[in-house]
Amino acid sequence: MFFDDRLATVLRQRAMGEGSLRTQYRQLLDLLGRRRIHAPGDDHSLLAAAWLRMDALAEAIPADARARMIREPGWRFQSPDLASHLADHEPEVAAAALTRADLASEDWAALIPRLPVRARGFLRLRRDLPVDVEALLARLGVHDRGLPAPAPAASDDAAQASAETAARPTLAPAPIATRPAQPIPLHPSPANRRDRDESGRTEISALVERIAQFRRSRGDNPIDLEQSPRLPLGELAQRPDRTLSSFGFAADTAGRINWAVSDVAPMVVGTRLFGADDAIARAFARRQPISGGAVSLAGAPAITGEWSLDAEPHFREDGHFTGYLGRLRRVPDPAARTPGPEAREADRIRQLLHELRTPVTAVQGYAEVIQQQLFGPAPHEYRALAAAIAADAARILSGFEELDRLARLETGATRIEPGESDLAALVRRTAAQLDPVLAPQGAGLDPAFALETALLIGLDPEDAEALVWRVLASLGAACGAGERIGVTLASLNSPGGQAMARLACQLPATLAAADNLFAATTRSAESTINAGLFGTGFALRLARAEARAAGGGLGREGTDLILTLPLLRETSIFADTA
Structure with a gap:
């Protein structure tokens, strides 16, 4: 049984x-x-x-x-x-x-x-x-x-x-079939009808307040700003120019899009994907997969243009055809620059990483199934081994992410998100995180600037934190016993007149003796500090690519490692450096 x-x-x-x-x-x-x-x-x-x-x-x-x-x-x-x-x-x-x-x-x-x-x-x-x-x-x-x-x-x-x-009931609802249908009160009784609420507002004023709250809550979102209706009162909304490169969708049996990702749905839902006698229409009629179909979309500037369609037919468990699931990708501009050898090589690396992620993700998933006993009890030894395998798979996947990010940055396929970050605060926080690990051997980082110093750079906080960690963790991992690393901050003007933040860090002896800090063979001694899966050289090369993508740079000047990043504004240092 x-x-x-x-x-x-x-x-x-x-x-x-x-x-x-x-x-x-x-x-x-x-x-x-x-x-x-x-x-x-x-x-x-x-x-x-x-x-x-x-x-x-x-x-x-x-x-x-x-x-x-x-x-x-x-x-x-x-x-x-x-x-x-x-x-x-x-x-x-x-x-x-x-x-x-x-x-x-x-x-x-x-x-x-x-x-x-x-x-x-x-x-x-x-x-x-x-x-x-x-x-x-x-x-x-x-x-x-x-x-x-x-x-x-x-x-x-x-x-x-x-x-x-x-x-609201806290337990499961009663069965649908056993619940008698409740009568629908088409006209509210006089006892329940109110012209004013408890705060004294009329229904009209409450409605006006709801509309105002609705528009305030959506005003900061550029996507919602484009979708929200506006009264013709003469004001002009500040709408950023943006275009989409791809989006997922679902279409019904008539070929009309009835679902898309949330930021695209208002622009494409209801759009028919094919005409009367094109190849896509024939594939729909025959319930065949579609690969590289040509679709032309019109409407909002973000979607207007030529698209390539890839979709698969979708059926219910009883075999009933329900439509198509797929993805639309914008056809690249033929006038765009032809990628060079470096870009083609980076693209091959990214494709290889994509192929490698699949088996590693599968191994991680099976290990987690065993470790969490999802399909039944497992011996403790197997669960411990499965947990170790899942952790190793996670580290490998994180390494793949670093390789993919480096390939994208060095070919311009991705960029560092703009934002606002305090570089001085990031350096202090990262040094405090590294200090408990380096203190037992008398090593550590010595930020040589006042605690009140604030240096605002134009980077997204997450990207800025990851960049500072790669630089400082790489130096910390290479520290010997009793070795202290001096860290200074300053602001300067680039030759082009751009205000820049300058982070200067002394190189540990092992890295100062290296001919090329960014070579793949550059590795630190064994350390509990992990700047990346592939060693110090790769971590610094990735940090250099991130700095360049942000408009700055990372390089060596004598026995110092210098990181430069664009300032958000020139008056970013609010305390004198020590």
Whole structure:
């Protein structure tokens, strides 16, 4: 006799890190999406625990991350209970769930009257619902999308949100089939109708405030700024010029795009991919894969132009054709510069890395399955070995990422993101991280500038932190016993007049004796400090490529290693250097 213990196996796992939390949430989506509550043979307490675990995970995972997991292309679920449960969550989660639900007509008929009014509106975005379901939505007056709920800024809003949360059931919802449909109050009773809320605002003023909050919350996002409607009051929105190079999509059986990644969807949803008699139309009719199809898009400047289409037909488990899943890539400009030998070599390296990632990722995945006992108990020795293999695979993958980043930077395929970072603060923080490791041997870094010094550079904080770590960790790993590294900061003007930040670090004796600091053969002695998988020479070469991509440089001047980066503004040093 066989039984399905996958749900119990998932609930036995203790999710600690962010990755394991998301993995467990995705596993619960799969398992709860395939079954009905209170099916014959189900353990009701186990199902209740699963719903509780899902709600607990939802509090730890951001709503946009959960929505992305639900919106993954090709994933659908057939459980009306899961649709009902997720419809009470955040708007983006509810919208994603009701878009991915693949229910029978009778399940929709029982579910829709019980959905929150806000959630019903999301169903109007679908074009694949049965005719009777469309008619039910029309009878319920679901015609358009509404404004998002206001942020709970005032105390009365917070109290109302708390009351709604308290009223929400904490256990699994009752079976869809056994719940009688509730009558729909088409006309609110006079007792429930209010002209003013508790704060004294009229309904019109509250609506105006919601619109203002809606526009304020979207004003800082350039993508949302392009999509948001504006009244013709004469003002001009500052919209950055941008173009897209590729995006994923899903198309229905008629060849119209009905899903795309979130920042592109408003510009392409509803667009038909083919005409009456082209090759793409013939492939659609024959349910064949499409490779390199020519598509011309018009509309917003970000998508206007010629595109190359790669797509695969998609079928449900019962064999019913549901459309295509694919990707559109912008056709490169023929007038663009032909890549040189270095660019072609870097492209071959990136392709090789892509081929190598697949087996390493598979090894890592199988090791994690054994270590976490996802498919059953395993001896402790096997779990320890699997954990070591997973860690080694993670280090190898991180090394691949460094190789890929270097290839992209040296060929101009990627760039350092602009931003604002305090170089002085990054140097102080990195030196403090290295100090506990170097202190036992009397070594360390000595920043020779005042604590109040601030030197603002025009780099993204994450990119700037990674660059400073590669430089200082490489020097720290090469330190001998009692060796102290002096670090100074200054500002200067480049020959072109650009204000630059200058970080000067003394070279340890082992590196000062090297002929070429950036050679692959340059390696430090054994150290617990890890600047990169491939040694000091490679780490410094990657740091040099990052500095050059940011508009600066990294080079050797005598016994010093000099890093220069563009200043955000010339008045960036607020304290005199020591």
